[in-house]
Amino acid sequence: MGFETITVERNGRLAIVSLNRPQSMNAMDGVMLNELANCFEALQNESTIQVLILKGSGKVFSAGGDIKAMLGTGGEVSFDIEEVMANISRMVKALYSLPMVTIAAVHGSAAGLGFSLALATDIILVEEDSKIAMNFIGIGLIPDGAGHFFMKERLGVPKAQQMIWAGEVLNGSAAKKLGLVDEVVENGTAVEQAGQLAQKLLHSPLVAMIETKKILHTQKQAELSNILEMEAETQTRMRKTVDHLEGIKSFVEKRPANFEGK
Structure with a gap:
């Protein structure tokens, strides 16, 4: 299977998936989301692969969603949000349920959707100066x-809520x-x-670990699906708000946002 925005290497029982849009800091556009979903779904049937490494090419793991691709030339939202959210859900469900141990190797930065992607793996390694x-x-x-x-799984509800609201780096x-x-x-x-x-894992009793x-x-699949559905519905509404349009415009224009709470 050939890909445009990711690469897949296989070495015995190990697979390495690389986000490969280094010129865009591996920001995920519609093509990459679809390709990642297709890749992880295909790997569901790879019975010989027991460990997967997920990494980014270039200077960062992933800057998140491709914000610049969100705007058309006139400043309007320029993509099919329902299709994007559907591919995000496919990608996350497939990665979370892979019958192998998954490792995220994070360097540079993992932000927004890029961090959600890393969080979907089993083990997250991060370089000291990563953002x-x-x-x-x-x-x-x-x-x-x-x-x-x-975030809730790793932090609990109160702390996850606080961290999401703060958006701290x-x-x-x-x-x-x-x-x-x-x-x-x-x-x-x-x-x-x-x-x-x-390599250490490949010399471990991986069959038992994967079970x-x-x-x-x-046990968490139903909850994961429910949250993805709620995120998709809410994100679709949020992308029509005045605050969101101001947020992406201010990002592209590199200026502070002037949110109005609407």
């Missing part, structure tokens, strides 16, 4: 990509202290460290 943020609030939106689900150590990520590694070593962890994942994740 980690669930920063949808900055453009007048709620998290998508099941950001609500994953964290470095690796701060993210680990909160429990948002699993390991902090030296700058420039995330992919290498993920590879070493993968444990299946038992635990299966």
Whole structure:
């Protein structure tokens, strides 16, 4: 299967999926979302793959959704939001339920939808100076990509709510202290460290580990689906608000936003 915006490498029981839009900081446009969904769905049937590494090409893991692609030449929203949200849901469900141990190797930044994607993996490695943020609030939106689900799972409801509202940018150590990520590694070593962890896992009783994942994740599938549906419905409404249009315009124009609460 050929892809335009991602690459897939297979090495025995290990697969490496790379986000490959480095010129756009691996921001996820409609093509990448569809390709990631197709890739993870196809991997559901790869019985020989037991470990997967998810990484970004270039300087960052992923800057999130492609905000510039949200605006047409006249400043209007220029994409099919329902199609986008459907592909996000496909992508997250398929990644979360993969019958393998998944590792995110984060460098540079993982923001917004990019961080939701990392959170959908089993183990998150982050470089010390990486910028980690669930920063949808900055453009007048709620998290998508099941950001609500994953933040709640790792932090509990009160703290997840506070973090989502704040949209704070964290470095690796701060993210680990909160429990948002699993390991902090030296700058420039995330992919290498993920590879070493993968090799350690490949010499572990992976069949038993994957069965444990299946038992635990299966219990959460209905909740994950419900949250994705609610996010899709709410995000569609939020993208029609005055605050959202102001948020993305201010982002593109590199100026402070003037939100009005409507």
